[in-house]
Amino acid sequence: MELSVNRTYLLIKKQLTENLIRYGLSGVVMCMLISAYIIIRAKNETTTLSEGVIYSVFNIAPLIFGGFFAISLFSAFHNKQKGTWLMLPASALERLLAIFILIIVFFPVVHLLLFAVTIKVMSHLHPLVSFDVFTQNLRENTLGSHIYFYYYVLCQTGVAACAICVRRYSYLVIPIVMTVLFEVSHSGYYAILKAVFNVPAGPTDVHQVDVYDRPEKWEAGSYVKVRFTDVTQEGDGKKTRFKITDKIAGDVRGTMYGFAYIDQASSESAETPVVRYFSGLYTGHPQIAHIRMFSYLFYAGLVLTWIGVWLRIKETQL
């Protein structure tokens, strides 16, 4: 296998330099769409936008924009530049590595920077947008970041596998294919959980809290908004990390992590109980931990898919 770091760097440099204007404009459009979405969401809010809103945009945006970026990287295999691209003295592995680095490393870093700048600018322009909420969540919700990064890699791997095969209308066909694949695999995954491990569909009761923004499905990785109605532990006004355990008759059905500001404890007889909201990531039933092999299979699947993309690059003809 031929692999040169220098040639891989040259391929990345060539890709970025040739498409500088295109990527620059795409970045501006991405920032504008993110800003527009946050402003629309803020219309229904009276207090500072929760981290859930900002964080969900932060995580979902790269899936969408990163997907289009990945499709664009593979367009050279199908358009008029194909001959030039295939004749460029670089091995299939170097081509793959250049694309992989651009998708998995370059885009998330650029996205993080652009998103941070967007939120920073918006925090000066819009009273309900807080830059601190974004940065705090980024620092503290590492589990969520890991899970979403995994989703990002999973999603872009699928896009890459489609993009190397789909010759025409790729910007239209691939999102449709990915949506169908996502729905099928998602439903299949939870059907397996239910059928094999009897993981329940969701809690009927959450210990000490009311579910404020109940999701349609309770799934690992779901962002859930919770309202405290009975906070007995007095807080000092600082942001406090909570672990909410979902129990039925002492049986732990799921856990959830989040942050909330607790100023004072409420008494059991208080007429106006302290009500606080927070959003968190539902990590699901502990039994999920026992089925990590699914995760390992997914990781193996990712590696195999990228190997498939590499073989496809090797076999690509004009």
Added chain:
Amino acid sequence: MINLNHINFRYSSKESVLEDLTLSLAPGHIYGLLGRNGVGKTSLMYILSGLRFPNDGQCSVIGFTPQQRKVDFLQQVYFLPDEIYFPPGAIDKYLALYTPFYPGFNSVMFYDLLAEFDIRADVHPAKLSLGQRKQIAICFALALRAKVLLLDEPTNALDIPAKKIFRKIIAGGLQEDQIIMISTHQVKDLESLIDHVLILDGQKMIIDRSIDELTNRIAFKYAADLEDIPNVIYSERALRGYATLSANLKGEYTKFDMELFFNAVLDQKQKVLSVLEVK
């Protein structure tokens, strides 16, 4: 240096493009690849450059199997397509992005060739006409000093002065260890350049002869009346008479007329092949 053994090639459709093609090309020559539209000239160049894979047979180009597209192979074999793509930006930006991939690239030669075509070094190729883009691409291809240069319709879109310069720089730039293959419809443009003729017809390479071999066996003559020349195989109306092609039975030296020869092969294939003793 280039060896094709029993190559069969077809696109996804069932119709065969190349059938049992066997060919051997040596360095130090300029090969002219001729044939009708759609006969497989460009497909053959794709196979030689690794852009298309043959269905059967062996293909070796300067010791490499093209379809493996090894880096060393891609650095030494360059295919110049008919349609030229240039990214946005000036020439120096293009060179900065592409030439690091080619260790043999000679930038002094490139700018000298560019000057021959009277193209400024600060132009943006993507904004130029097809002919000018092609001139830049030709300069780039020659400056790579690749061992195998495959040029697909290089004179398409070139104006008359540019065609003259093209002939000059190709003839002057050929190295001893280099093979240049030119596919063209415009045979007149390259008549004085090519020293070996390859003609594809009916999925086969029916002619694979040097110009010397051809002129030894075939005479190209002009006559006011066809009866003036015996054993005419093929003739075309010309100014004040006929351009004729006949068997060179007396060993005369006549100037090779590539267009006449090409037309004769297509029109009187068996007779021409018989004179050339091609089985």
